Amino acid sequence: MALSKIWVLAEATDGKVTTTTLELLTKARSLADTVEAIYSGGDADAVAGQLGEYGASKVYTTGDLAGALPGVPVSGAIAALVDGGNAPDAIIAATSYYGRDISGRLSVKLDRTVITNNTDLEVDGSSLVTTEPVFGGTTDVKTTFTAAGPHLVLVRPKSFVAESAGGGAAAVETIAVPDGGKSAGAKVITRHVEEREGPSLDEAAVVVSGGRGLGEQEKYALIEELAKLLAAAPGASRAIVDAGWVPYSYQVGQTGKVVKPTVYIAAGISGATQHMVGMKGSKNIIAINKDAEAPIFAVSDLGIVGDVHKVLPQLIEALKAR
Amino acid sequence: MNVVVCVKQIPDPADPGALDPTTKTLKRDGKLILDESDSYGVEMALQLVTTAGGGEVTLVSMAPNGEVSGLRTALAMGAAKAILVSDGALAGSDALTTAKVLAKAIQRVEGADLVLTATESSDGYTGTVPEQIAGLLDLPSVTFAKSISVEGSTVKIQRQTEAGYDDVECPLPALVSVTAGVVEPRYPSFKGIMAAKSKPVDTLTVADLGLDASQVGWAGAGQQIVSIAQAPAREAGEVFEDDGTAVEKIIAFLDDLKVL
Numbered sequence: 295m296a297l298s299k300i301w302v303l304a305e306a307t308d309g310k311v312t313t314t315t316l317e318l319l320t321k322a323r324s325l326a327d328t329v330e331a332i333y334s335g336g337d338a339d340a341v342a343g344q345l346g347e348y349g350a351s352k353v354y355t356t357g358d359l360a361g362a363l364p365g366v367p368v369s370g371a372i373a374a375l376v377d378g379g380n381a382p383d384a385i386i387a388a389t390s391y392y393g394r395d396i397s398g399r400l401s402v403k404l405d406r407t408v409i410t411n412n413t414d415l416e417v418d419g420s421s422l423v424t425t426e427p428v429f430g431g432t433t434d435v436k437t438t439f440t441a442a443g444p445h446l447v448l449v450r451p452k453s454f455v456a457e458s459a460g461g462g463a464a465a466v467e468t469i470a471v472p473d474g475g476k477s478a479g480a481k482v483i484t485r486h487v488e489e490r491e492g493p494s495l496d497e498a499a500v501v502v503s504g505g506r507g508l509g510e511q512e513k514y515a516l517i518e519e520l521a522k523l524l525a526a527a528p529g530a531s532r533a534i535v536d537a538g539w540v541p542y543s544y545q546v547g548q549t550g551k552v553v554k555p556t557v558y559i560a561a562g563i564s565g566a567t568q569h570m571v572g573m574k575g576s577k578n579i580i581a582i583n584k585d586a587e588a589p590i591f592a593v594s595d596l597g598i599v600g601d602v603h604k605v606l607p608q609l610i611e612a613l614k615a616r
Numbered sequence: 617m618n619v620v621v622c623v624k625q626i627p628d629p630a631d632p633g634a635l636d637p638t639t640k641t642l643k644r645d646g647k648l649i650l651d652e653s654d655s656y657g658v659e660m661a662l663q664l665v666t667t668a669g670g671g672e673v674t675l676v677s678m679a680p681n682g683e684v685s686g687l688r689t690a691l692a693m694g695a696a697k698a699i700l701v702s703d704g705a706l707a708g709s710d711a712l713t714t715a716k717v718l719a720k721a722i723q724r725v726e727g728a729d730l731v732l733t734a735t736e737s738s739d740g741y742t743g744t745v746p747e748q749i750a751g752l753l754d755l756p757s758v759t760f761a762k763s764i765s766v767e768g769s770t771v772k773i774q775r776q777t778e779a780g781y782d783d784v785e786c787p788l789p790a791l792v793s794v795t796a797g798v799v800e801p802r803y804p805s806f807k808g809i810m811a812a813k814s815k816p817v818d819t820l821t822v823a824d825l826g827l828d829a830s831q832v833g834w835a836g837a838g839q840q841i842v843s844i845a846q847a848p849a850r851e852a853g854e855v856f857e858d859d860g861t862a863v864e865k866i867i868a869f870l871d872d873l874k875v876l
Contacts, residue, residue: 307779363758363775363784365747389743391777395759398747407710407838410742427847433635434847441838448744479756480786488780500875524875536796542762542776548741557875567629568738574850578873580866586855593850596869600858608863616876 297326297417301372301444303387303396304331304345304353311344313496314388316456318449322386323349323459325417330382331464334359334368338466346464348456353464356471361482364392366474369399374472376404376444384422384445386415397446409437410448411548422447430567431574451496452552452575488541491518495527495544495551500559501576503529503546505569507562507583507602511539516606517561523613529553531563547572562602565590582606617668617766619661620722620731621695622749623654625679625686626739640841641708642739648679650686653734655693655801657794660764661732662694662802668766672696674728676721678706678714684817691812692804698815699724703822708834711740715748717832720825722753724818730771731791735760746793757791758784762798 300322305312315331322329331350333341336358345353356371372385385400387393389411401408414425421438422445428435439445495501502524504517514534521528529551530544546553548571558576563569565581565588573579574593581594582605591597598605625648634643661673675690675698682702691698699721706717722731731753736743750757762781763774766788773784776795786792804812822832830836856865870876 365750365757365759369751391760394743395747398744399751401712401744402715402748402751405712407712408742408744409839410711410744423842428635432847432849434845435635435841436843436845437839438842439838440840475754476787477750477754477756479790480758480784482775482782482784484783485777486780486782524870532796538797541780542795542797543778543780549736549743557870557873578869580869582862586857591855592852594855595853596865597853597855598858598862598866599855600862605858605862605866609866612863612867613876 297383297420297422299328299330299382300326301382301385302329302331302350303385303393304333304341305388305390305392306333306335306337306341309337309340311341312388313456314390314451316344316348317452317454318386318388319345319348319350320456321415321454325415325422326383330354332368332372334364342466343463346461347458349459349461350464352467354467354469356469362478363395363480363482365395365399366478367471368396369403370472370474371469372396372400373403375469381444383443384447386447386449389448389450393448397448401446404444404446406441406444406446407439408446408448412447412449413453415447415449427571430570450552452554488543490541490543491528492521493525493527495529495546495553498527499556500524500526501529501546501553501555501557502526502559502561503531503563503573504534504561505531505563506533507564508534509603513603514539516602516610519610520559520606523610531566531569560590560594561606563590564588565593617665617671617729618674618725618727619664619671620674620676620725620728621654621657621661621690622718622731622733623658623675623677623686623690624651624737625649625677625683626651626737629738635844637844639707640844648683648686650689651734651738653736653738653796654690656796656798657732657734658690658693658695659801660794660799663799664730664764664766674699674725676718676725678702678717680707682819687817688812689804691815692808693802694808696815698817700817700819701822701825702819705822705829705833708837709832710837710839711742711744712748712838713832713836715745715752717822717825717827718745719749719752720827721820722749729788731755733791733793735793735795746791750791753791755789755791756786757793758786759793761792761794764792764794764798
């Protein structure tokens with residue numbers, strides 16, 4: 295038995311719907327008869343084609359948020375839509391900053407729990423069942439909702455494979471954003487984009503990541519050079535992002551990007567749970583670490599117990615020589 | 617400037633966690649420690665109070681068995697006092713219930729200008745509690761801060777984004793969640809550790825907060841675990857000590873996969 299309706303919180307960058315949104319739409323249409331999208335941006339007409347192609351029959355849009363952070367206005371608009379008698383069985387979002395902020399606020403407005411960090415969804419009878427990996431992905435916990443819907447669910451990126459449904463453009467309907475009062479006080483003054491070189495972490499066939507084992511910020515250049523030679527995306531562990539060596543957009547892990555490339559090379563990364571969750575789905579993993587006991591070796595296909603300061607320069611030289 | 621910091625006391629991440637198969641809750645029978653993610657909020661709060669030239673830092677925590685060891689660490693860093701909510705009825709609480717309990721506790725702190733939290737805890741990782749607390753207290757909020765300064769009645773934040781960062785301004789009082797990049801936490805000094813022993817920790821029950829036991833814990837949770845299973849394990853491949861042939865091995869491996 296399927297659910298009757300699911301809403302997906304859609305995200306887009308520069309008019310292009312994110313891959314994660316397309317993954318969620320794909321999964322949602324296997325779980326429910328009707329899939330609709332919620333969107334906040336001035337370009338809903340431009341993204342309605344992609345949303346429709348992946349299964350959304352309608353897109354509700356708040357329009358441009360004019361510098362407001364999304365949590366308060368978007369959750370307010372969704373709650374009003376639910377109160378208007380239009381409630382879906384579930385509202386699904388990505389475990390992203392956007393999805394987390396809106397779902398957190400929405401959970402208070404609807405007085406519903408949110409189940410986060412899921413990697414799978416299924417319908418059992420008329421219940422929605424979520425799967426969340428815990429303890430670094432060694433254990434899967436399945437959870438169901440005990441209260442009435444709409445159920446709020448956050449799903450990790452790359453949990454599903456996006457497949458087009460060949461649908462036509464979603465119908466666009468503008469929804470009102472209620473006045474958020476004093477809770478809506480935060481305003482974005484300036485946006486800063488930190489350029490990164492090479493292919494994106496999401497799409498690269500090869501990812502080369504560095505961690506604290508590099509020793510110092512300057513040594514991250516070795517990761518960048520190796521990545522360039524392999525046409526790979528450079529990545530990083532949370533430790534060196536927190537230390538300010540590279541921007542957050544490089545971070546692979548539970549609170550960063552989830553990657554599933556053909557080859558993942560972890561250099562000087564010990565394999566904290568936080569990191570493993572973001573990369574253990576890679577098809578092949580090469581790890582270089584001087585500590586033979588490092589947890590990263592438990593998931594690697596080729597493990598090198600060695601000094602990254604020796605192995606990386608040698609590898610770079612050998613690749614250049616080819 | 618008075619700052620409230622939400623802190624979680626968690627099992628030591630160095631010890632592998634486990635779920636109790638009967639109760640389906642995280643086993644928390646060992647000693648709990650201050651979640652490292654929360655040490656950044658504590659440090660940021662202490663620095664903001666110092667810069668403002670007055671006020672104090674109050675900790676708010678929810679933990680089983682009256683656990684205070686993590687709170688003592690944060691008090692030793694320099695926080696003035698703590699509110700701990702501890703009640704057997706809270707076992708099994710979901711993220712929304714946790715937020716309701718913390719919000720009630722925060723309301724007991726008079727004159728709070730700012731509430732700081734981590735972006736998520738290191739054990740549960742739900743990552744929604746900060747926004748839920750802000751929603752319950754009807755406060756404006758800024759999540760994922762990588763720097764914070766206060767000017768008059770405005771808090772200025774660099775908010776981490778997928779693409780870079782945003783400069784965000786927000787009127788006080790407000791709630792801000794901080795990343796680990798926001799500030800470098802201090803180590804408690806010996807003097808701080810001694811002083812922390814006598815700092816006040818107000819321990820409250822669910823009833824003290826005006827909540828009913830049926831609204832919290834398992835009874836109040838909107839979710840139920842249906843199964844816990846071992847995830848399919850990834851098999852480890854070959855591990856070599858680098859004897860000078862590491863590069864050869866890596867290149868052969870990449871060649872096989874045709875990514876060169």
